[in-house]
Amino acid sequence: MNQSETQTAGESGPAEQESATNDRDKSGFERLGDEIAEATGLGSNDTGEPKTSVVNEDGSNSDAVQQQANAQSLEQKTVDDGGLTEETTSADTQAEETQEDAVQLINDLQEINFLHIIVIVFLAWFVIWLARRLLPLLAERGPSQARLYILNAVPIIRLATMTVALLWVFPIIFRVNFENFLIIAGGASVAIGFAFKDYVSSLIAGIIAVFERPYRPGDWVKIGDDCGEVRSVGLRSLCLQTASDDLVTVPHTRIWDENISNANNGERTLMCVANFYVHPDHDANAIREALREVAMTSAYLEYGKPVLVMLADEPFATHYKVKAYPFDLRDQFAFISDLTARGKHAIRRAGGKSVAAPLASIATENAH
């Protein structure tokens, strides 16, 4: 069979009619047939013009005969390849479609519902704003027992709201599939690695802080040199209100490499310690009992917690520690002041004498 002859398809043959159909409407099997036909020289030429037909001497159309033979041959080949060919075809098609999808990261602008996104972002912002405004107000005005629970809900609500909003908006903007995920993740990794490393580290630390709870709003914590009550926990940082009423913003990244000392860990109270230094020459039992009664009669005392009076001899004095709990941690300084003022009086009444360390040190040096 002549190659040129095989390339001339019959004008009204079945193969030509099929080639006229749109590729998109063809099944995988049909498209495969086209490809094979193209490879074997069947079908229309590149220009789309009908190929020249050759009439044989016996009057039969040689192209038609050839085409029929080719069609039979193709049919036979297809049957020989069996299911494998069909699977290959299907996989190829899927790959093509995926490739198309992957190339298009973002949905068409016409497909993105911007109003929808604005509503979601506004709702998320409103919920977070409401939680940040309303809950601290409720915590301050409501029962003291519920204060810390209410305050603790703020960062959790914020994180949950932002997560929901993000998961909601993401598929509206992006075409979500595995390839796109890889592309976005790769791009984000580069961006984070170069530009937002510290910020993202703080965000991740903030998320971990919400779940691990090394500190919660209302807790009294010490992070490095910063010590105070946690006023708010944001995604990037937390705010501490110190005893001197300063507001300190501490990034969450501090949790990676610093110890966090939490005095109350979500409870309403915390241990307070009042220190007394008494000249060693005294009746320790009398002073111990007097200091215990000082703690027991404090107006700030939490009844449900123990009161301890501990003493130890230091080189210059006997060191007494009164350990007790106020019923509200916000009273801790008033409580310690109350214990200290009345404790000094009680020590004097019990025959003790308070000493100051510098003077005692001098006295000790002179004695030596």
Place this chain on the structure above:
Amino acid sequence: MNEPDAQRLTFNTLGKYDWPTMPTDESLKRFGWRVWKYFENDERDPFIADDSLSWANKRRLDYIASPPACAPVTDEMEATFSEWVVDDHPARWLHLVVLPPGDRSGVLQTWAEEYGHPIVEPPPRSALLDRSADFSVPGDDSDSLIVIPRLDSWFLRHQDGLAHVRRLLEQLSVLRRHCLIGCNSWAWQFLNKAVHAGRLVPVGLVPNAFDAVRLEAWLMELAEHDGQSDHVFRLSADGSIIDFNFFAKLSARSLGIPWVAWQLWRRALRVGPGDDRPHQQKFPDEQTMWVSGLDDFALPRQSVNIALLTLHALLIHDSLTADELNLVTPTAEASNLLPSLVEAELVDCADGRYACVPAAYPVIRSALIAAGFPKDVL
């Protein structure tokens, strides 16, 4: 109305007090009413405006709700202790009665006087700061019951003020003689912590709460003379005669404490504008006594923390002078705040001694608990 004899009530053990609850619809109404009042200035016209009513004078109040406000409780006491008092070999020589605060009429004292039991009076508070002073109680030389009606008057919450109450309890715990101690619930909770009083005396007994039925029976009985009441009690809000629902609210508002309910009841009674001129009366065929809405008390808006410390100290000690108050609170501002507390009707003063107003006790208790103060147990 008489209390049914078949159900002669006796005291419960401490911690078993049945706190009355506000009816659900009333709770919702109160919440809705507050919300409504917050947003809406217009109020529905009452049947008769409270402004047009006037307070009933003391003589009339005493006629309708006569003092003391403890008769049903003394009956309960008698039912609880009558057999124990005459028992020569009782299982326990000592009993503790824990009462809600605000008992102005003195339940234990009234009961002891009524049945002729000797009473051990507390020493003056000024003497309690002297640790060396000796305030011994009578010994085992008699088999009669001794009554210490107010243990809360035997101490000051001060480092020098606990020695006497500790010594007293130690003496009483080994006494082989009938002895009855009365203490208010806030003071007992403090003494339990400060001197471990609960280890020295057996578990306390508490009176039963006054529910709506009991309250209605008691208050209506007080209003009766010669077996019938001269007055008809109508609500100023809608003109209806008071019913069970009113007493259910009163019971919940008073926490089931009779002297609190009694005082709230007296404060709610009003005289109509035309009651002295029969032709102007709304109900000419009856002697109407108007019952206005139950009083709402509010804490001062400023210095709330100090106000609460002051009220807590007053509850623990039952009553204090201004100087004593300064001794038991961490700030001298406490006594400076007393006039504003008196003005807010949370505290009243008699003979220089300040005490919480019984009618305001439920509000004070709620505020203290909300602020995290250690609360009492009944």
